[in-house]
Amino acid sequence: MNCIKTILAAALATTAIGSTVNAEELRMSWWGGDSRHIATQEAVKVCGDKYGHTISPEFTGWDGHFQKVATQLAGGTEADIMQINWPWLPIFSEEGTGFADLNDFSDTIDLSQWSEDELAATTRNGHLNGLPASVSGRLFFFNKTTWDKAGLALPTTMEEVMAAGPIFAEKLGDNYYPLEGIGLDASLMIQMIVTQQTGKSFINPETNEVQWTAEELQAGIDMYQKMVDEHVVKSWPDMAAAGNVPLFENADWSNGMIGGSYQWDTTYSKINDPLTEGQELVAVGLLRVDGAQNDGVYRKPSMVFSISSHSDKQQAAAEVLNCLLNEPEGITAMGSERGVPSSNAAASQLLETGGIEQIQVDAQDMVMAAEAPAISPFNEDPDVRAGIEDTLELFAYGELDSAEASEEILMLVNEAMEDK
Structure with missing residues (x-):
């Protein structure tokens, strides 16, 4: 995949590459918070004005948005342009026909602004069902100030993280941990860990089959338990006793008592802003276990923009979509409200104009450069996630051993996948 830094020399302005259709009245729907709503409303206005279209915005918070879109799609009443969560595809x-095939509008939408892998992630049965607004992935962030205080260099392998647990306890105190991780x-x-060890992703995105054996999953669970035992991460019950607050609201994180976290690259500002003055947060990318076959990166489109298959105004919708994602007016208005943009033109323009920070770009580059097999959207199916996290919580509280937990997870996930 192309790293953002390699495209800075590219032209910042990508213009429409097709002819403008007659003025249309369109609808566009999305979810988000207030700042995203404000930015997107401005973007649809400037793009609508540019092409003579009127665009009615329809926006909500996250809660209930899936149900709203599901109801609209079932009745054929959805908006012409939609922000869709990647696992919903x-x-x-x-069959790939639930949304318009954006390949049909390649003379209007500059698809070259996305990599082949990015487009493949939103393609179903040969149909390009949406364009990634951004790609996000998990990587490790560490508080360099805390690691310096412990007399340690930032880790480059998981073994170095494991070795740091006792040192943190000895040099900084029992309330200091190199890492956090529950839920x-x-x-x-x-x-x-298991992807690195086996070379396989959990669910095969082509066949929808679970690829790990119980023994392979158990090895990953056992390594997590070793992190707890070696004072690398605070235990699940201890975190719950402290209130189970989100990381960015956790005083131990703000004060540097938690030395690192495995987070989405797009959360940098959210987890950096609460740190007290003088602390430095650094993205170090993916850390490998001994004998790893790949980086095990969990990388996905954070959300996509799709065009309704029922819309009779698809050409106009394609013009607006290209403006929002690839053209200077739309890029400026949209900003980084959905993370570092996947569109090369948008990422270049925002970096050049200060719309995104260099550390955000560096973190994104780490995610994009990391190696691992593709993941399945069904990894984020609610039943799949519940089966994994609920079982791990039982394990953390001692109600299951690691062998029982791995068997239980595979049973629940396979049940969830039966009808997929």
Whole structure:
């Protein structure tokens, strides 16, 4: 995949590459918070004005948005342009025909701004169902100030992280830990470890089959437990006793008592802003276990923009979509409200104009350069996630051993995948 830094010499302005259609009245839907709503409303206005279209915005928070889109798609009443969560694609477009095929609009939308891998991730049965607004992936962030205080260089392997646990306890105190990880963070860290060890992703994105054996999964769970035993991460029960607050609200994180976290690259600002003055947060990328076959990166489109298959205004929608993602007016208005943009033109323009920070670009480059097999959207199916995280919580509280937990996870995930 192309790293953002390699495209800075590219032209910042990508213009429409097709002819403008007659003025149309369109609808566009998305979810998000207030800042995303403000930016996107401005973007649809400037892009609508540019091409003479009127675009009615339809926006909500995250809660209930899936149900809203599902109801609209079932009745054929969805917006012409939609922000769609990547894991929803196989749900709403099982055969690839649930959304318009954007390949049909390659004379209007400059698809060259995305890599082949990025487009493949949003293609179903040969149909390009959407364009990634951004790609996000998990990597390790460490508080360099805390590691310096412990007299340690930032780790370059998982073994170095493991070795740091006792040193943190000895030099800084029992309340200091090199890393944190419960819930989703623990689940994805275990998945990273097993992917590295086996060379296989959890669910095959082509066949929808679970690829790990119980023994392979158990090895990852056992390594996580060793992190708890070696004072690398605070245990699940201890985190719960402290209130189970999100990382960015955790005083131990803000004060540097937690030395690192395995997070989405797009959360940099969210987890950096709470740090007290003088602390330095550094992205170090993916850390490998001994004998790893790949980096085990969990990389996915964070969200995509799709055009309705029912819309009779698809050409106009394609013009607006290209403007939002590839043209200077839309790029400026949209900003980085959805992370570092996947569109090369947008990423270059925002970096040049200060719309994104260099560390965000560096973290994104680490994610994009990391090696691992592709993941399946079904990794984020609610039943799949619940099966993994609920079972890991039982394991963390001692109600299951690692062998029982691995068997239980595979049973629950296979059950969830039966109807997929």
